[in-house]
Amino acid sequence: MQDLGAAFQQALGLVAAGDAGLWAIIALSLRVSLTATLIAACIGLPLGALLAVARFPGRQGLLVVLNALMGLPPVVAGLIIYILLSRSGPFGALGLLFTPAAMVIAQAVLITPILAALTRQVLEAMWEEYAEQLRSLGSGPGRAVRTLLWDGRFALLTVLLAGFGRASAEVGAVMVVGGNIEGFTRVMTTAIALETSKGDLPLALGLGIVLMAIVLGVNAAAQLLREASARWSG
Amino acid sequence: MSGPVLRAEGLGYSVGERALLQGLDFGIAPGAPSFVIGPNGSGKSTLLRLLHGLLAPSQGRVVQAGIGRQAMVFQKPVLLRRSVTQNIAHALSLAGIRDAARIPAALEEVGLPHLAHRPARLLSGGEQQRVALARALALHPDILFLDEPTASLDPAATRAVEAILARAAARGMKIVMTTHDLHQARRLAGEILLLHRGRLIEQAPAETFFQSPASAEAQAFLRGDILE
Numbered sequence: 001m002q003d004l005g006a007a008f009q010q011a012l013g014l015v016a017a018g019d020a021g022l023w024a025i026i027a028l029s030l031r032v033s034l035t036a037t038l039i040a041a042c043i044g045l046p047l048g049a050l051l052a053v054a055r056f057p058g059r060q061g062l063l064v065v066l067n068a069l070m071g072l073p074p075v076v077a078g079l080i081i082y083i084l085l086s087r088s089g090p091f092g093a094l095g096l097l098f099t100p101a102a103m104v105i106a107q108a109v110l111i112t113p114i115l116a117a118l119t120r121q122v123l124e125a126m127w128e129e130y131a132e133q134l135r136s137l138g139s140g141p142g143r144a145v146r147t148l149l150w151d152g153r154f155a156l157l158t159v160l161l162a163g164f165g166r167a168s169a170e171v172g173a174v175m176v177v178g179g180n181i182e183g184f185t186r187v188m189t190t191a192i193a194l195e196t197s198k199g200d201l202p203l204a205l206g207l208g209i210v211l212m213a214i215v216l217g218v219n220a221a222a223q224l225l226r227e228a229s230a231r232w233s234g
Numbered sequence: 235m236s237g238p239v240l241r242a243e244g245l246g247y248s249v250g251e252r253a254l255l256q257g258l259d260f261g262i263a264p265g266a267p268s269f270v271i272g273p274n275g276s277g278k279s280t281l282l283r284l285l286h287g288l289l290a291p292s293q294g295r296v297v298q299a300g301i302g303r304q305a306m307v308f309q310k311p312v313l314l315r316r317s318v319t320q321n322i323a324h325a326l327s328l329a330g331i332r333d334a335a336r337i338p339a340a341l342e343e344v345g346l347p348h349l350a351h352r353p354a355r356l357l358s359g360g361e362q363q364r365v366a367l368a369r370a371l372a373l374h375p376d377i378l379f380l381d382e383p384t385a386s387l388d389p390a391a392t393r394a395v396e397a398i399l400a401r402a403a404a405r406g407m408k409i410v411m412t413t414h415d416l417h418q419a420r421r422l423a424g425e426i427l428l429l430h431r432g433r434l435i436e437q438a439p440a441e442t443f444f445q446s447p448a449s450a451e452a453q454a455f456l457r458g459d460i461l462e
Contacts, residue, residue, distance in 0.1 A: 129312060130312060130314070132288060132308065132312070133308065133312035134328075135288060136286065136288060136305070136306045136308075137305075137324075137325050137328045137329070138328050138329060139328050143328065147314065147324070151314050151315040151316065152315075232315070232353050233315035233353060233355055233356075
């Protein structure tokens with residue numbers, strides 16, 4: 001317990017002192033996860049909205065696939081992306097393996113189905129209410145998707161935050177495709193795994209504290225957004 | 235008086251094996267408001283949705299003549315999660331109308347200019363229905379469909395909505411409305427269409443309908459009897 005207490009104190013010291021190595025890892029983590037969330041949002045939100053509004057043959061099958069992809073094991077996703085990006089793979093010429101770009105791709109692949117499925121759930125309930133009125137006003141499906149995305153913006157921000165939280169907590173896929181290279185592809189989660197295995201608990205704990213602070217901050221933001229939404233839209 | 239603006243020709247609507255409306259043949263003339271009345275489940279709301287084009291007929295067709303724009307107000311107002319002004323602006327945008335001056339004019343018409351920037355969904359039920367009316371009126375429709383717009387409102391809010399509709403009708407807007415409130419029909423209607431079990435039982439000028447209904451069903455309905 002004394003060792004743990006000392007490690008915790010050292011960890012707080014590292015965070016408070018603004019340790020350069022620690023903050024470089026945090027900055028890269030945020031850059032990778034925010035970029036992945038942005039890319040996933042550009043695909044997942046419109047896809048989810050379209051699935052909420054459109055009725056077409058094969059929609060049910062697509063929903064089943066989408067829901068199944070929400071549970072895609074990260075290491076499996078990482079392995080598939082590794083094969084695709086490896087030198088002998090179809091995208092090997094791009095030279096993305098073991099770069100932050102590969103980690104962005106991996107996180108985006110993992111959270112896009114989550115964002116799309118949650119978006120569909122949120123907007124489908126809204127569409128049930130809006131459908132007849134919007135059709136009466138002459139709105140086609142494309143315009144209806146835009147209306148739903150805008151009117152559901154508060155709820156969708158919480159969806160985005162959930163996606164970001166999932167991305168920033170990811171370890172398996174980014175380890176496989178990023179390689180955990182110090183100063184280049186080492187992010188909080190992979191660093192925690194590595195430092196723990198090396199026995200360097202202070203750095204691992206310091207990163208853990210920051211990661212927990214980010215997760216708590218994201219959840220607090222989600223809560224504030226939900227309250228703002230209730231105040232504004234009733 | 236010119237010819238009908240709407241004509242139902244052999245109009246029917248079914249859900250599966252169940253016919254909600256069948257064999258409807260009638261015309262709706264321009265001028266005073268036409269009210270569709272009838273007991274619950276007679277097909278009033280379905281008929282309005284067919285006339286407005288929200289539903290496709292299972293049999294027959296709806297013929298529109300000389301109708302430019304049309305709008306519909308529902309029993310439960312469906313307002314977007316935006317301000318009152320933005321709700322009306324959204325409708326104008328969908329209709330391709332760029333005249334923003336219509337927004338304050340419509341709000342003035344329904345007596346809600348002071349609520350222009352309030353979140354629409356946080357207003358009272360009566361205010362929300364008046365916003366829905368303002369949204370429809372801002373489109374300057376040739377024909378306005380209303381599906382029991384006052385069914386959930388208190389007497390004061392009902393009077394406010396009726397006054398708005400009377401002014402719109404006086405300006406020449408054709409109103410086609412369903413109601414289960416016979417007093418309201420007496421106050422506003424120029425023409426009555428009585429539906430029962432998906433069939434048109436009687437269509438007559440309001441005065442004639444209320445003073446000397448031709449059908450046994452209409453006589454029973456006006457007496458307050460339960461129609462078999």
